[in-house]
Amino acid sequence: MSYIDHMNTPCNRRSMLRKSATGFGYLALSAMLQQEQASAASQNPTASPFHTTPHAKRVIFLFMKGGPSHVDTFDYKPQLQKDDGKAVPFDKPRVQFHATGDLLASPWKFQQYGESGIHVSELFPHLAKHVDDICFLNSLHGTNPAHGGAALKLHTGSDNFIRPSMGAWVNYGLGSENNNLPGFITICPTLAHGGVKNWGSAFLPAQYQGIPLGVASQPSTKAQVKYIDNPKWSAPVQELQLKLLSDMNRQHLESVGSEAALEARIQSYELAFRMQSEMPLAQDLSEETAATLDMYGLNNEITEDFGRQCLLARRFAERGVRFIQVTHSDNYVQWDQHDGLKVGHEKNSAKVDQPIAALLTDLKQRGLLDDTLVLWGGEFGRTPVCEGKGRDGRDHNPEGFTMWMAGGGVKGGLQYGATDEYGYYAIENKMHVHDMHATMLYLLGLHHEQLTYRHAGRDFRLTDVHGKVHKEIIA
Known part of the structure; x- marks a missing residue:
């Protein structure tokens, strides 16, 4: 659901709350968002992948x-x-x-x-x-x-x-x-x-x-892998399409914050494109x-x-x-x-x-x-x-x-x-x-x-x- 702010521009629910909330309501929302970001960071294994020396x-x-x-x-x-x-x-x-x-x-x-x-x-x-x-x-x-x-x-x-x-x-x-x-x-x-x-x-x-x-x-x-190649479009054209799709999705992410399903979808699109050259060779x-x-x-x-x-x-x-x-x-x-x-x-x-x-x-x-x-x-x-x-x-x-x-x-x-x-x-x-x-x-x-x-x-x-x-x- 979207709303219209005083500049007649649409904004989503989170943006509306951020702009309209005051006092402790705004502080509570900020704290929740910080917890959400901290949780996401703690679940990122790339920060420290090994707990002990790997064999x-x-x-x-x-x-x-x-x-x-x-x-x-x-x-x-x-x-x-x-x-x-x-x-x-x-x-x-x-x-x-x-x-x-x-x-x-x-x-x-x-x-x-x-x-x-x-x-x-x-x-x-x-x-x-x-x-x-x-x-x-x-x-x-x-x-x-x-x-x-x-x-x-x-x-x-x-x-x-x-x-x-x-x-x-x-x-x-x-x-x-x-x-x-x-x-x-x-x-x-x-x-x-x-x-x-x-x-x-x-x-x-x-x-x-x-x-x-x-x-x-x-x-x-x-x-x-099914559909590993695309006979209709060349690699440069596919890359342009992927960039456009990625830009749109990431713009949406910036407006709504963390959204695991969408982030995973973006990564799957990008991996699928890269696999077109590597997987057939493998x-x-x-x-x-x-x-x-x-x-x-x-x-x-x-x-x-x-x-x-x-x-x-x-x-x-x-x-x-x-x-x-x-x-x-x-x-x-x-x-x-x-x-x-x-x-x-x-x-x-x-x-x-x-x-x-x-x-x-x-x-x-x-x-x-x-x-x-x-x-x-x-x-x-x-x-x-x-x-x-x-x-x-x-x-x-x-x-x-x-x-x-x-x-x-x-x-x-x-x-x-x-x-x-x-x-x-x-x-x-x-x-x-x-x-x-x-x-x-x-x-x-x-x-x-x-x-x-x-x-x-x-x-x-x-x-x-x-x-x-x-x-x-x-x-």
Whole structure:
């Protein structure tokens, strides 16, 4: 709403109050405006981005949607192999996703690798060669046995409220190292079980949300930014249009004061224009050697799709993108083998094993692994007991499961924490999802209790009121 002042010129509501208010009314309004400006300044992370010395500059998060089985991959349980078919000798969780039966041994053999001698399943023969660079977090645990809640918990720190994703928090805290690319990119994200909330910014300014390239239900060849080029107008003409639009928006901002939505929109227009030249180059794989393409498996029908995603992640990482998420989820069930465990896990691991190993090799060869934190895992693990009568499936298990980190300042060749002798419950150096978030932020130079944003009258953070940094895994 606008008003007409004594000079017959329109003014907005705030200007009218400023010009007409007197005495304590004007002082109160001024104080409110000062508080608003101070709050905005305190929420500007660029003023002091680091709370502690950073070990990593960026994160590549390899999300295995559906919940891979830890007892069949990276958490070897010889007692489970011995007691196959027996009843579990302790109480199962009070809340289960499905009814479960007796203990189920892993159908895959485990072997020790590297100087650390860590056991890895035959499902991951390529990745097994990198165990001395990997820190296996064998004591993760969460609170939700359902895909939607657990995926949201992993991505946002909350399983029942809309909160900013961890990528958005990192982008907010540190920003992008490349002004021509987003600070947070998610490649082929799933639209199920949380969907856009898993890479959204919620109440954080919109410019910190993830930029999706493609979706999980389509091949990664279609993982492109839409409308990246403008065949109708030349770059100089677009620049003039953008300047006119920006001038109009900023003139409006000057009249109304801070307006986060409009400021974010202005920044998104400017970034979109700059991306027109940088993004196509970042996604142009023709620059890569034949040996690199072969290493990632782009010449193999099985590994080609996920291999392209991993190679894009490396290309974005070396260009300064702060948080890159790569999702493996080409259909609804993916790693979620309630039945068909052997066929399903063999199919999935065959698709991702070589590309992930290639990513670690490539980052290391280029000197990027030291300051790139690679994070792998799903929303939960699987039960060491069978589901149903077929004895070829496992139920969801948030009580104890495995994720792993590599590079970025973590100790390689380490198994941190442990589940019980069957792999049901985390029992040693337990690491909650909140703890994993806190540790990840710490490695980036951000303290989870200091990275806050004030919204709706309270301070929010990725770890809410929880979280512990597990410094034992830091090199």
